[in-house]
Amino acid sequence: DTAVSQTPKYLVTQMGNDKSIKCEQNLGHDTMYWYKQDSKKFLKIMFSYNNKELIINETVPNRFSPKSPDKAHLNLHINSLELGDSAVYFCASSQIAGPYEQYFGPGTRLTVT
């Protein structure tokens, strides 16, 4: 009965490859997010979608392309992976009109070698 789920949990890949991470929420929320948490543990927002529309796009290389097929799903595709992409990627969801607390998925630990 997971609220926010992500797959895969671990991803090890080589530089230059393309990979995708999937996220699904069953909380009925209308807004979903991707965050990156690097080795310094700093959690930084990358993208946010509200009802399938992109509403936040922070300074992220265009190798990262989010896609939201419906409001319960938000996927992240990464092209031409680089060493610096190694991090934990968290998906989250919330209700845009409040309450504003976000619920996070378990994270995808990406290692680029």
Add this chain to the structure above:
Amino acid sequence: RKEVEQDPGPFNVPEGATVAFNCTYSNSASQSFFWYRQDCRKEPKLLMSVYSSGNEDGRFTAQLNRASQYISLLIRDSKLSDSATYLCVVLDYKLSFGAGTTVTVRA
């Protein structure tokens, strides 16, 4: 200047002690404030929202000082299970997370 700044710690305290730490934020127009808790290699989870008048949830007390633009978290009667990283979170048009304050409670 970072949007949200926290003392990284670590705060290393014995069981039963009281520990408190602050966080400062840069945007005076920020509307909502939260404390999240993150255990090692896990996702952040909401600990409590922070209201203007201050609020308590069991052993946890949060305070907001809008004039000085800081929020605080106090943990009373610390338990071993309180060991975690506490993330200060501020909402304007998005949630901005502090880098976290690490608390270790020892037996």
